[in-house]
Amino acid sequence: MHDSYELLLFLGGCTDCYIEHHRYRLKRGDLLIINSQEIHRAVASEGTPYERIATHFYPELVRNYCTEQTDLLSCFEKRKNADRNLLSLTPKSLEHYLYLTDHLHTAVASASFGHDILASTYLLQLLVLANTCFYESTWIPENLMPQLSSQIMRYIDEHLTEDLSIQALADHLYMNRSHMSRKFREQAGCSIQEYIILKRISLAKTLLKQGKSVTDTCELSGFHDYSNFIRTFKKYAQVSPGHYRVTNMEA
Known part of the structure; x- marks a missing residue:
């Protein structure tokens, strides 16, 4: 989980991508659009290399280039979380x-005059292309996430700020x-506890950006224990x- 936005182009290999309640089997030419709030991971089949191109950028660097007619961040922000990725x-x-x-990568690696301007122009063109493909697409990919893991994730999302425990979920x-913990790890690619922590960290970041105090954020994100919140x-x-x-609070 990171604060940048990401475009990930899959080029080859045998890989499943997990985004929140969704699990996708990737093929060449698949493009993933991921914002900073979406928990995700790519898992390659054991012993199988995979090829991809990942492009990370901070939305603040792009926002000033957006216009009333062209919102370059639209495909990241103007959709439901973990939907149409x-x-x-x-x-x-x-x-x-x-x-x-x-x-873009050539310009970023260069030290020649104007390389930063060139890098920005290629990134902007990339975002125009991604948004164009996003709004033209009518394809609905198959979600391979088993029902059990989806149920567990939905329960966690709905009770995130409460005193969640593995036993409460099992009950x-x-x-x-x-058995539940083992099946979730097999199906979702992470442990139940890790999913809970990642969701709470994501919520905490949102609250801190909104200007909530650290103490209030600890409670509102479901951590409750201050020392554990700071450490985690x-x-x-x-x-x-x-x-x-301090460094991310919205104006």
């Missing part, structure tokens, strides 16, 4: 995308705790909640 590019769009990313689903937030965000609040 996956596009399948046409051969023509894939060729254009590869052209732009190749020139709610009338399941053996160990720093582990996942690499900075303390106080520092994150």
Whole structure:
């Protein structure tokens, strides 16, 4: 989980991508559009390499280039969370995308005059292409996430700020705790506890950006234990909640 937005183009291999309640089997030409609030991971089949091109950027760097007619962040922000993340590019769009990313990475790695301006222009063109494909797409990819894991995730999302425990989840689903935990890890690619923590960290970041105090954020995001909140937030965000609040608070 990171604060940047991400475009991830899949080029080859055998890989499943997990985004919140969704699990997708990727194929060449698939493009993932991921904002900073969406918990995601790509898991390649054991011993199978996979090829992709990941482009990360901070939305603040792009927002000033948006106009009333053209919102370059639209495909990241103007949709439901974990919805319509996956596009399948046409051969023509894939060729254009590869052209732009190749020139973008060359400009970023360069030290020649104007390299930063060139990098910005290629990134903006990439976002125009991604948004165009997003709004033209009518494809609905198959969600391979099993029902059990989806049920667990929905319960967690609905009770995130409460005193969640693995046993409470097991009781709610009338399941053996160990069996439930094992099946979730197999199906979702992470443990139940890790999913809970990632969702709470994501909520905490949103609250801190909105100007909530660290103490209030601890309670409102479901951590409740202040020391544990500070320690866990720093582990996942690499900075303390106080520092994150100061550097990311919305105007």
